[in-house]
Amino acid sequence: MATDSTHLPGPAATSRSSALNNPQVRSIIAQVVLVVLLALFIWWIVGNTTDNLRRQNIASGFGFLDARAGFDVAQSLIPYGSNSLYRQAFLVGLLNTLLVAVTGIITASIIGFLVGVGRLSRNWLIRQICMVYVEVFRNIPPLLVIFFIYLGVLSALPGARDSLEVGIPLGIQTPFGLIGWDDTIGFNAWLNNRGFFIPRPVFNEGSWLILAGLIAGLVMSVLVYRWARARQMATGEQFPVLRTSILLILGLPLLAYFLAGMPVDVDVPVKGNFNLTGGVQVKPEFLSLYLALSLYTASFIAEIVRAGILGVSRGQTEAAYALGVRAGPTLRLIIIPQAMRIIIPPLTSQYLNLTKNSSLAVAIGYPDLVQIGQTAMNQSGQAIEVVAIWMVVYLTISLTTSVFMNWFNNRMSLVER
Amino acid sequence: MKNLVKLLVGAGVLAAASSVASAATLDDVKSRGTLRCGVNTGLAGFASPNNQGQWTGFDVDLCRAVAAAVLGDPDKVNYTPTNATERFTALQSGEIDLLARNTTWTLSRDTKLGFNFAGVNYYDGQGFMINAKNLEGITSALQLSGASVCVQGGTTTELNLADYFRANNMEYNPVVFQALEEVNAAYESGRCDVYTTDQSGLYSIRLQLAAPDDHVVLPEIISKEPLGPAVRQGDDQWLDIVKWTLNAMIIAEELGITQANVEEMANTSTNPEVRRILGKEEGSTLGADLGLPNDWVVNIIKGVGNYGEVFERNIGSGSPLKIARGLNALWSKGGIMYAPPIR
Ligand SMILES: N[C@@H](CCC(=O)N[C@@H](CS)C(=O)NCC(=O)O)C(=O)O
Numbered sequence: 079m080a081t082d083s084t085h086l087p088g089p090a091a092t093s094r095s096s097a098l099n100n101p102q103v104r105s106i107i108a109q110v111v112l113v114v115l116l117a118l119f120i121w122w123i124v125g126n127t128t129d130n131l132r133r134q135n136i137a138s139g140f141g142f143l144d145a146r147a148g149f150d151v152a153q154s155l156i157p158y159g160s161n162s163l164y165r166q167a168f169l170v171g172l173l174n175t176l177l178v179a180v181t182g183i184i185t186a187s188i189i190g191f192l193v194g195v196g197r198l199s200r201n202w203l204i205r206q207i208c209m210v211y212v213e214v215f216r217n218i219p220p221l222l223v224i225f226f227i228y229l230g231v232l233s234a235l236p237g238a239r240d241s242l243e244v245g246i247p248l249g250i251q252t253p254f255g256l257i258g259w260d261d262t263i264g265f266n267a268w269l270n271n272r273g274f275f276i277p278r279p280v281f282n283e284g285s286w287l288i289l290a291g292l293i294a295g296l297v298m299s300v301l302v303y304r305w306a307r308a309r310q311m312a313t314g315e316q317f318p319v320l321r322t323s324i325l326l327i328l329g330l331p332l333l334a335y336f337l338a339g340m341p342v343d344v345d346v347p348v349k350g351n352f353n354l355t356g357g358v359q360v361k362p363e364f365l366s367l368y369l370a371l372s373l374y375t376a377s378f379i380a381e382i383v384r385a386g387i388l389g390v391s392r393g394q395t396e397a398a399y400a401l402g403v404r405a406g407p408t409l410r411l412i413i414i415p416q417a418m419r420i421i422i423p424p425l426t427s428q429y430l431n432l433t434k435n436s437s438l439a440v441a442i443g444y445p446d447l448v449q450i451g452q453t454a455m456n457q458s459g460q461a462i463e464v465v466a467i468w469m470v471v472y473l474t475i476s477l478t479t480s481v482f483m484n485w486f487n488n489r490m491s492l493v494e495r
Numbered sequence: 496m497k498n499l500v501k502l503l504v505g506a507g508v509l510a511a512a513s514s515v516a517s518a519a520t521l522d523d524v525k526s527r528g529t530l531r532c533g534v535n536t537g538l539a540g541f542a543s544p545n546n547q548g549q550w551t552g553f554d555v556d557l558c559r560a561v562a563a564a565v566l567g568d569p570d571k572v573n574y575t576p577t578n579a580t581e582r583f584t585a586l587q588s589g590e591i592d593l594l595a596r597n598t599t600w601t602l603s604r605d606t607k608l609g610f611n612f613a614g615v616n617y618y619d620g621q622g623f624m625i626n627a628k629n630l631e632g633i634t635s636a637l638q639l640s641g642a643s644v645c646v647q648g649g650t651t652t653e654l655n656l657a658d659y660f661r662a663n664n665m666e667y668n669p670v671v672f673q674a675l676e677e678v679n680a681a682y683e684s685g686r687c688d689v690y691t692t693d694q695s696g697l698y699s700i701r702l703q704l705a706a707p708d709d710h711v712v713l714p715e716i717i718s719k720e721p722l723g724p725a726v727r728q729g730d731d732q733w734l735d736i737v738k739w740t741l742n743a744m745i746i747a748e749e750l751g752i753t754q755a756n757v758e759e760m761a762n763t764s765t766n767p768e769v770r771r772i773l774g775k776e777e778g779s780t781l782g783a784d785l786g787l788p789n790d791w792v793v794n795i796i797k798g799v800g801n802y803g804e805v806f807e808r809n810i811g812s813g814s815p816l817k818i819a820r821g822l823n824a825l826w827s828k829g830g831i832m833y834a835p836p837i838r
Binding site: 151152233237272443449455458461 | 579583606609640641642643650654656658661667669670671672681686688728729
C-alpha cells in the first residue's frame with residue numbers, strides 16, 4: 079500500500095482536480111464569488127455616493143422626514159396641511175397610492191370577470207361587445223387611457239357654474255314634444271370639470287345604534303347561512319339565504335335609524351364662490367386614474383378568466399348537465415371554483431401591474447407616492463433618499479400582494495378534494 | 496414618465512459616477528468645446544425654441560454669454576430643458592454645467608442642495624393670475640379663499656402659496672403638476688380658478704393662452720423671487736466666471752457699451768474703465784485671473800449685448816411680453832441692478 083502512493087500522482091493533485099470537477103463544489107464556489115462581487119459592488123456604490131454627496135455638500139440621510147413639509151396636497155385621507163412633516167406627506171402619498179390600487183383592483187376584477195364570462199356567452203352580441211372591449215383596452219398604453227379620460231372626458235365637462243346634476247329624468251324631449259314631466263329626480267350629486275360631487279352623510283349623536291344594527295345584521299346573516307347549510311346537508315331542503323341576508327343587513331340598520339330618532343344628516347354640495355362646496359368631492363385626477371387603471375387591467379383579467387374557464391374540461395359541464403344542474407349553478411358551483419386555480423397566479427401579476435401603473439399618476443397630478451415624492455425631493459433636495467423610499471415601498475406593496483395571493487391560491491387549491 | 500426616468504437616471508448618476516463634480520468645470524467645458532446649460536422647457540421670453548429650433552430667451556442669453564466668455568462663441572451651447580423637479584438633479588449629477596432657469600436663490604438651495612448662486616439676473620415676485628371673464632369682481636388675491644389654484648410642483652411657488660393662504664386664513668385646493676404644459680392646460684381648461692407663479696412667468700404664460708386678454712394678473716406680490724444662475728459647489732473658478740459674466744453685462748449697460756459699439760469702443764475709447772473692462776488696459780491680467788482670454792467681455796457683449804439689451808430684446812419693450820424694467824433697472828436708474836466693479 080505504501081508503495082502505491084509513489085507511483086500515483088500526488089494526492090493533492092488528485093483531490094484538487096476532483097474537487098473542481100465536482101459540480102456541487104463548483105457551484106458553491108461560483109456562488110461565493112458572486113456574493114463577494116455583489117457585496118463589493120454595493121460597497122463601491124454606497125461609498126461613491128456618500129463621497130460624491132459630501133464633496134458636493136449635498137445633504138444626505140433621512141433626517142429631513144421630521145422637518146416641516148411646507149407644501150399642501152390636493153387629496154388626503156388623513157389630516158394634512160403645510161405644517162405637517164415630510165413623513166406625513168409620504169404617508170398621504172402612500173395612502174393615495176393604496177386607495178387607487180385597491181379600488182382599481184376591485185373594479186378591474188369585477189369588470190374583468192363579467193367580460194371574461196361574457197366572451198364565452200351563448201349570446202352573439204354579448205360575445206362581440208366583450209371582445210371589442212378586450213381588444214380596445216388591451217391594445218392601448220395605459221397612459222393614453224388615463225389622458226383620454228382626464229383630458230378627453232373629464233376636462234370637457236362644464237365648469238363649476240354649469241355643473242350637471244346627476245339624476246333620473248322624468249321625461250324626455252322628443253321631436254314631438256316632451257314625453258313625461260319636465261323634471262328630474264336629483265340625487266344632489268353634481269358633475270363638473272372639478273370632479274364628481276356627492277352628498278356626505280353626517281353622523282350625529284345616536285348613530286352608533288345604526289352601526290350596531292349593521293353589525294347585528296351581518297352576524298345574523300352568517301348564522302342563518304350556517305344554519306341553512308347544515309339543514310340542507312341534513313334534509314336537502316333549501317332556504318332563501320340571500321334574500322334573508324339582504325333583509326337583515328339593510329333592515330336592521332334602517333330600524334335602528336328610526337329608533338334612534340333619525341340621527342343622520344346629509345351635507346349636500348352647494349354652489350360656492352368658486353366651486354361647489356360641502357359634500358364629498360371626488361377629484362378628476364383620482365377619477366381618471368381609477369377608471370383608466372380599472373378599465374385597462376380589466377381587459378387582461380377578462381382574458382385570464384376566459385382562459386381559466388376554457389381550461390376546465392368540458393366533461394365537467396356535461397356531467398353537471400347530465401345530473402340536471404342548470405347552467406347558472408354549473409358555472410357558479412362547478413366551473414368557476416376549478417377555473418380559479420388557473421386564474422389566480424396570472425391574476426396576481428395583473429394586480430401587481432395595476433399597483434405599479436398607479437405611478438402614472440404623475441402625468442395628471444394625482445398626489446400618489448411618486449408625485450408627492452417628486453415634490454419632496456425638490457423641496458428637501460434629497461433625491462437619493464426619496465428614490466430609496468419609493469423602491470422600498472413599492473417592493474413592500476408588491477411582496478405583500480404576492481404573499482396574500484399565494485395564500486389565497488393555496489386555499490383555493492385545497493377546495494379540490 | 497419620461498420625466499421620472501430622467502430623475503431616476505439623475506439620481507443614479509449621482510450614486511454611481513465616481514467623478515461627478517470634477518472640480519474644473521472650466522477645463523471640461525473647454526475640452527468639450529460646448530457649454531451644457533439647463534434651461535426651462537419652454538417659457539416664452541425666458542427660454543424657448545424658436546421656429547428654427549434655436550433656443551432663445553433671457554435665460555438662454557445668459558448661457559450664451561458664458562459660452563462667449565469661455566469659448567469665444569455664444570453658439571457653442573447645448574441646452575437641456577428641465578422642469579422644476581429635474582433641474583436640481585441635472586445640476587447635481589453633472590449633466591449640466593450651469594442652471595439658468597428662473598430659479599429662485601434660497602438658503603436651502605445654497606446649502607442642502609449643494610449649489611452656489613452666481614447672482615441675480617431677474618428680481619421677481621410671485622403673483623396670481625385669474626380669468627377675469629369667469630371671475631368678475633375679483634380684484635385682489637385676498638378674495639381667493641376657496642379657489643382651486645394651479646401650481647407647478649417642486650417650486651418655491653408651491654411653498655409661498657401654502658404660506659400665503661395660511662397666513663391670511665384662507666382655504667384653497669392645490670392642483671399640482673410637475674410639467675409646465677400640464678399646469679397650463681389645466682388652467683386653460685378651467686380645472687383651476689387661479690394660476691400662480693413668478694410674475695414674469697405669468698406674463699409669459701398669459702401670452703400663450705388662447706385669449707390672453709381675458710386674463711389678469713392680480714396686484715399682490717406675495718414673495719421675493721430673486722432668479723439667478725446656479726452652479727455646483729466646490730468649483731470657485733467656475734462660480735467666478737458665471738458671476739462675473741453677469742456682472743460684466745450689467746456694467747456694460749452702465750457704461751453704454753452695446754452689441755453695436757463694443758468693437759469700436761474697444762479700439763477707440765480713452766475712458767480707463769471702459770479700456771480696463773474690454774481688456775485694453777496695459778498689462779492687465781483681469782481676464783487671465785478668471786481663466787479667460789483678455790477680451791472676454793468683448794466676446795460677451797458682441798455675442799449677446801449688455802444686460803439692458805438682453806432684457807429689452809427678450810422680455811422688455813422689444814418683445815411681446817413688454818415687461819417694464821422695474822426693479823431690474825440699473826441702480827442708477829431707480830432699480831436695484833447693481834454690479835461690483837471690474838478692477
Ligand atoms: N422661481 C421658482 C419657480 C420657477 C419655475 O419653475 N417656474 C415655472 C413656472 S413659470 C417654470 O418656469 N416652468 C418652466 C418649466 O417647467 O419648464 C423656483 O425657483 O422654484
